[in-house]
Amino acid sequence: MGTQYVMKRGWTEFLEANKKAMLEQWLDCALALFPEKMGYSTPIAMVFSGALEKILSSLGKSENDCKEALDDVTRILAVQNFPPSKALSIFLEPKLILRDIMMKTTVADTLMQEAFNSRLDALTLEAFDSYMRHREKIYQLKVEEGSRRMYMALRRAEA
Amino acid sequence: MSKYAPKLSELKKEFDEKPSVLKGDYSAQxxxxxxxxxxxxxxxxxxxxxVLADLGFANPRKWAATDEDWQLPADWQKTISDGLQSRLKKYRSLKLFLDACVRCGACADKCHFFLGTGDPKNMPVLRAELLRSVYRNDFPLVEKILKGFSGSRKLTKAVIKEWHMYFNQxxxxxxxxxxxxxxxxxxxxTMLVRELLNLIGVNNNWILAPVSNxxxxxxxxGIEPxxxxxxxxxxxxxxxxxxxxxxDPTFNRKGAEVLFITPSGDVFGDPGVYTMMGYLLLFKHIGLDYTIxxxxxxxGNFGMFTSNDMMKKLNAKMYHEAKRLGVxxxxxxxxxHMWRVVHQYMNTMNGPADFLEVPVSPITGTRFSNAAATKMVHIAEFTADLIHHKKLKLDPKRNDHLRTTFHDSCNVxxxxxxxxEPRSILRNVCNSFHEMPEDTIREKTFCCGSGSGLNAEEYMDIRMRGGFPRANAVKQVKDRHKVxxxxxxxxxxxxSLPPLMNYWNPGVSVYGLHELVGNALVMQGEKKRTTDLRENPMAGFEDGGDDDE
Known part of the structure; x- marks a missing residue:
């Protein structure tokens, strides 16, 4: 049985009922990555809040739905002062959040939980790709900046 | 007690859960x-x-911030301590700033570096406390007696490393x-701590190399004439x-009415050179009697980021040259930052420039009495005045391929x-201008994250963090108005904004204001224009398009 099929079954209702709680907990984990927990009204919290919601909503849908939101999150993480392992750990957090919620409620759909976990694993790997693209971009920016700064000298050299 | 006040249990929960420098792994520290x-x-x-040898600066040596031993001079503590003491006597403002702060925290979440990193030492109050804590250890008598209560600490090598880290953020x-x-x-x-650090050779080549040049x-x-x-x-x-x-620009021409001085980035860097082209077109358009x-x-004056004396020395050439050329x-x-130096320091550092006249626009007759002391006018004031008096023939349609927003530069x-003034110009030279959110512009503008000599390539990660609040505001107008x-x-x-935009908001290009002026100016005797100064096609001016004013 495909992941997407299982995710669809019951997921929409479950998410509807628990989205707010899941998002709050997930956002708290993400904001706590920083040396001093980021305030909710900071620009980083705003971006995280919007992007994590899109990611969560897209989990039951097709796989490319949240690419932009994923990029928004990893773009911030890729230039922070903590290692990639810590940065990307936020994509594993929802597993624990989901488990806690299921333990508290009567919903205990093992199939759905497994499907959710495997979707999150895939998402974490996608996030890793995205994170690396941003790191590559940083190196590219350094090269481009050097050329721009020497624009007139290079122009004369090429003439 | 108010029914809205948080319960003790809630506060305890928040304290337990929220990571903080006050507890956790650092609970005993x-x-x-x-x-x-x-x-x-x-x-x-x-x-x-x-570079240090050229400038006669202290402690030239090969070292890196990642080294354990920074090879500080033997008497470094005395140098810093004496340096601070002499500056406290010289600058009353410094003493006031060190004594007056009540740690209210109003500044804490206003810094773009704090917002981009979440590092508490990037709260301006705490960053300044890095110096204040040392000041309190050594200076006011009462606090010397109350040692231990006043949050004072000794000056150690670890403090120097901390200063270097955070006063460069x-x-x-x-x-x-x-x-x-x-x-x-x-x-x-920050200026003062960097000045102290330079006394013992703790420095930044991206600042010192331009200073030396x-x-x-x-x-x-270091471009030669x-x-x-x-x-x-x-x-x-x-x-x-x-x-x-x-x-037809002229150079070093004696007897010109006006001396034009601009950052050299406009003469050699992309996209600054297009702004330079805008200035040249403007001066030709109005027939200004000027020289370069x-x-x-x-x-620019990177002396401002090293020491007061170096800032004064590098600034002096403006008046020297104005006097020599007789403008x-x-x-x-x-x-x-050029304008912070010119507007706030130049007159007392190197003035009075009584050999110059209070600037009067030769085109409109406007007397720039705001520049009566410095005798130096900002080009945005000058151009806004020209436009206000309808002295420029402009076709804003020529910038229709650009949907703009305006970044207030911190120092201006x-x-x-x-x-x-810049907004007035922008509205007259283009048809699409959208402001970023109100708390990110004008006096509350967010820095590009690379000012004050931090524009080094190797510093890209920090620059991207520090520039994030600005980039995030641009993203909002990009999403909402297709800027x-x-x-x-x-x-x-x-x-610095091109890499910042390229990282956070791909598709947004960076322009100087006078580049857009240059695009829009309808010059006497010009040929049919189809491209802007960057040779990008202008919307609606393709071959066969309507180019009539």
Whole structure:
């Protein structure tokens, strides 16, 4: 049985009922990555809040739905002062959040939980790709900046 | 008690859950015990030995911030202590800033570096406390007696490392000062700590190399006079190719009415050179009697980021050259920190310039009494006045391919209070202009994250963090209004915002204000224009399009 099929079954209702709680907990984990927990009204919290919601909503849908939101999150993480392992750990957090919620409620759909976990694993790997693209971009920016700064000298050299 | 007050159990829960310097792994430690860790991306290369030797600066040596031993001079503690003491006597403002702060925290979340990193030592109050804690250990008598109660600490090598880390995560933008009820100028605290660090050879090559170049040839890149002229003439040839107009600039011409000084980034860097082309077109358009100096060939002043004396020395060439050439007044190009130096320090440092006249626009007759002391006018004021008096023939449709927003450069906005002039120009030279959110512009503008000499390539990670609040505000107008052009009036912005946009908001290009003026100017005798100064096609002006005014 495909992941997407299982995710669809019951997921929409479950998410509807628990989205707010899941998002709050997930956002708290993400904001706590920083040396001093980021305030909710900071620009980083705003971006995280919007992007994590899109990611969560897209989990039951097709796989490319949240690419932009994923990029928004990893773009911030890729230039922070903590290692990639810590940065990307936020994509594993929802597993624990989901488990806690299921333990508290009567919903205990093992199939759905497994499907959710495997979707999150895939998402974490996608996030890793995205994170690396941003790191590559940083190196590219350094090269481009050097050329721009020497624009007139290079122009004369090429003439 | 108010029913809205949080319950004790809630506060305890929040305290337990929220990570903080006050507890967790650091529970038994003071905030200053958190070690600093230098790693790739968070430190700038130190000043090269030959650069320091050229300038006569202290302690030239080969070292890196990642080294355990920074090879400080033997008497470094005394040097810093004496240095601080002499500056406390010299600058009353410093003593006031160190004594007056009540740690209210109004500044805490206003700093773009704090918002981009979440690092508590990037709260302006705590950053300044890095110095204050040392000051309190050694200076006011009462606090010497109350040692242990006053939050004082000894000056150690770890403190020097901490200063180097955090006073290079301040761009001297002064956004925090806007919110300080006492008006404490945190930028001046940063300037002073960097000055102290330079006394013992703790420094940044990206600042010192331009200082040394400026000291030798007059500009940051060390361009010699003939190359400086060649570059500008090459841009003049480009202008002739694009527009058919010969702008014919002059250099070092005695008896010109106006001396024009701009940051040298406008003469050699992309996209600054297009702004330079805009200036040249404007001056030709109005027939200004001006000259450009190959000696005062730099508006910027990285001396401001090293020491007061060096800032004064590098600034002096503006008046020297104005006097030598016998001009009436000075016109200054688009720059940020240059205008903090000119507007706030030049008159007392190197003035009074009584050999110059109070600037009067030869075209409109407007007397710039705001520049009566310095005798130097900002080009945005000058151009806005020309437009106000309808002295320019402009076709804003020529910028229809650009959907713009405006970034207030920190030093022009907060350093000299200029908000309306650039906006007035922008509204007249283009048809699409959308403001970023209100708390990110004008006096509350967010810094580009690379000012005050932090524009080094190796510092890219920190620059991207520090620039995030600005980039995030641009994203909002990009999403809402399809903005594709970020217009600015600062040379460091023109250098640092392109990578910032490329990282956070791909598709947004960076423009100097006078580049857009240059695009829009309808020149006498021009040929049919189909491209802008960057040779990008202008919307609606393709071959066969309507180019009539």
């Amino acid at each position: 003071e905030w200053w015990d958190r070690p600093v860790e230098f790693r790739d991306g968070n430190w700038c290369f130190p000043g090269k030995q030959e 301040c761009t001297e933008c002064r956004r925090c000062s806007v919110f300080c009820p006492f008006g404490i100028d945190t930028a001046e605290i 400026c000291n030798r040839t007059g500009n940051h890149l 003939h190359t400086f002229v060649q570059n500008i003439m090459s841009l003049a040839e480009d202008i002739e190719d694009h527009t058919g107009v010969n702008v 100096s190959t000696y005062a060939s730099e508006g 009436k007044w000075i016109l200054g190009g688009e720059c940020g 906005a907060r350093g000299m209070g200029m908000f309306e 594709n052009s970020l217009v600015t009036i600062c040379a460091i912005d023109r250098a």
